[in-house]
Amino acid sequence: MRLHETTGGSGQAKGVFFVFFPLALSYGLVLWLMRSSLFQLHDKWTQWDQAYSHGYLLVVVCLYYIFKNLPEKLRPLRYGWIYSLLAIVPSLVWLFGYATQIGAIEQIALPVFLACLVLPVVGLRQFTPLIFPFALLFLAIPLWEVLIPILQAFTVSVSTIGVRLLGIPAYINGTSFSLPYGNVLVAGSCAGLSYFLMAIVLSSINSIHRNYSIKQTVLTVLLMTGLAIVGNWFRVYTLILIAYYSKMTSSLVYEHGMYGWWIFAGTFFLYLWLIRNIPERRKASNAAQNPRSYKLLYLNLVLALVCAVAVPVWFMSGKLQSSYQHRPLAVSGFEQVSPAYANARLRVHFRGYDIEEFVRARVDERLWLIGRKTYVDQTQGKELITEINYIAEHYTKRLTHKLASGQALNVDVVEIRGPKLVVSTYLIGSKSIAQNWQGKLTQFKELLAGRSSNALWYATIACDSYQCNDELASLEGLLAPVDQWLSDSALY
Known part of the structure; x- marks a missing residue:
């Protein structure tokens, strides 16, 4: 035996x-x-x-x-x-x-x-x-940052109710609490995402360890998650009270990272106490x-x-990579200018490109500047379409124009060293794409076709007025020439 x-x-x-x-x-x-x-x-x-x-x-x-x-x-x-x-x-x-x-x-x-x-x-x-x-x-x-605005909104609402109940004088504008002694900002990091995720993690691990049923798992995870959210509300609300009653002199107003985790620890021990009587299930044999x-x-x-x-x-192994043969930017009727000259007039917030080229010409008595920033190869952190790349921080107007060829253009009125009209698009392989997500999908298709290089293309003129009304009106009559400029600037 x-x-x-x-x-x-x-x-x-x-x-x-x-x-x-x-x-x-x-x-x-x-x-x-x-x-x-x-x-x-x-x-x-x-x-x-x-x-x-x-x-x-x-x-x-x-x-x-x-x-x-x-x-x-x-x-x-x-x-x-x-x-x-x-x-x-x-x-x-x-x-x-x-x-x-x-x-x-x-x-x-x-x-x-x-x-x-x-x-x-x-x-x-x-x-x-x-x-x-x-x-x-x-x-x-x-990928859970999408929850931050929701958690932040609930946190601000609860804190607002608490401040009003105690009669604390405060001007509340969005996520900012203006107190008599200073401002308290409920930033994105105050939304409590870290506590929210940690609550799900710990309660889920506990459910696996104790072999809970699906119903028990759902209920216990919801319990711990709810306690963590309420704990974060308590954290933010008490910090506002500390800021008010200490006249912004307490160190917790400025350094409160560990304060939040001590509160979270308290909610976790409360969770363990509340579930102490939930029986563990016997594990079935997993032998086949x-x-x-x-x-x-x-x-x-x-x-x-x-x-x-x-x-x-x-x-x-390089099966989908192409050997890009660079075509210098050459637009009919335009002359080459240096990057220093071009960037002194309009510097767009794009990083990681391999080649930048510029040309200029007078069209209808207006000086147009065309730029192309080429990304020969792209990797994570060195890419064309990303949230850290943009034409300007603030836009007065944002429009979209369709050219006769069917290609779309973004038309922006921006304030960069004076008002300027900027017409832009992405050159994705052999295509011209104006929208970010459409650009990503097209980038994948073009890559499969062996065209891996992409670029930002833009054309700009200075405006006589803040709204660029005259320049926008003149652009309507220039859509055919702009279509040709774009064709001359193609990568492939």
């Missing part, structure tokens, strides 16, 4: 090893290929005072529970190759994000990659307990039938791995 038990334990350990080791190697290979996405996440996760400082901890805990819940014994899946093919989906999603420099899309694909490597090995039925740990990994992806051979499992895993890495490897 003892001999039988020892052999069974050894067989289980051997089975776990045969599953764990190939999966760990596969994870390592996939993450190494996607390391550019991991570097972006590392930058976020190591900002210890920001919303995603829980990233590394969450990944370690989730991977622990994923591998812990792997079946001790596996049954070979005759049709597991169908699950293996699903790895193509995150591969294409990651490629789109990587090729268009949209970091969030790259990062969203990573947890799906990892899940698609496990599914063909364990099968759909055995994969079900692993869905929650895989889903939790998305809380480490920097003992396979005769692991050969079929390994074949499914290898096929999934090939589907996961084939497209990224193909892309990184």
Whole structure:
């Protein structure tokens, strides 16, 4: 009897090893290929005072529970190759994000990659307990800033009610509380996103650890999340009170990072006390039938791995890259001018370009300046279409014009060393695109066609009035020439 038990334990350990080791190697290979996405996440996760400082901890805990819940014994899946093919989906999603420099899309694909490597090995039925740990990994992806305006609005509303109830004299304008002794600003960092995410993370991990049912998990996560939100309201409200009663002299008014986490710790202990009587469920056995051979499992895993890495490897090997042959900016009737001359008249806020060129000419007695900033190659942080690139900080007017060729142009009235009219568009491969998201989609299509270089194109004139009314009127008669200027400026 003892001999039988020892052999069974050894067989289980051997089975776990045969599953764990190939999966760990596969994870390592996939993450190494996607390391550019991991570097972006590392930058976020190591900002210890920001919303995603829980990233590394969450990944370690989730991977622990994923591998812990792997079946001790596996049954070979005759049709597991169908699950293996699903790895193509995150591969294409990651490629789109990587090729268009949209970091969030790259990062969203990573947890799906990892899940698609496990599914063909364990099968759909055995994969079900692993869905929650895989889903939790998305809380480490920097895409939850969309919640900041909502959380911030609730925080301001609650603080406003509290200030009015106590009769504190304050002028409230948006997110600013003007007190008799100074101003308190409820900034985006005061919205409580970091506490919100940490509450979901901790309560979810607790639910996995205690093997709660779906209903219990939802209720306990909502409870902890609600406590964290209320705790942040209390934090902001008390800081306003401290600012008022201390006449802005308290150190907490200026340094209150740890103050918030002490309040969060209190809400977490309250959460643990409230759920103390929720019974833990007994864990069901995760052992499946003992396979005769692991050969079929390994074949499914290898096929999934090939589907996961084939497209990224193909892309990184340069199959989609083109050798761009630079065409100097030459517009009929225009003369070349230096960047120093052009930037002295209008400097647009675009960074990371490889080549900048300018030409000028008088058209209808007005001096037009045309600029083209070319991005021969793009990487994350060195891209054409991004929120940190813009024509001007403030726009008096924003319009859109359609040319006879069907190409769209952005028409802006800006105040940069006097009022100016700026006509601009993106040269995406062989296309001209005015809108950002449309530009990203076109960039991917052009890249697949071998045209990887892009540029910002713009033309500008100085205005006689603040609204540029005369210049806007004259532009209506110049749409055909502008169409030709754009054609002469094409990259391909």
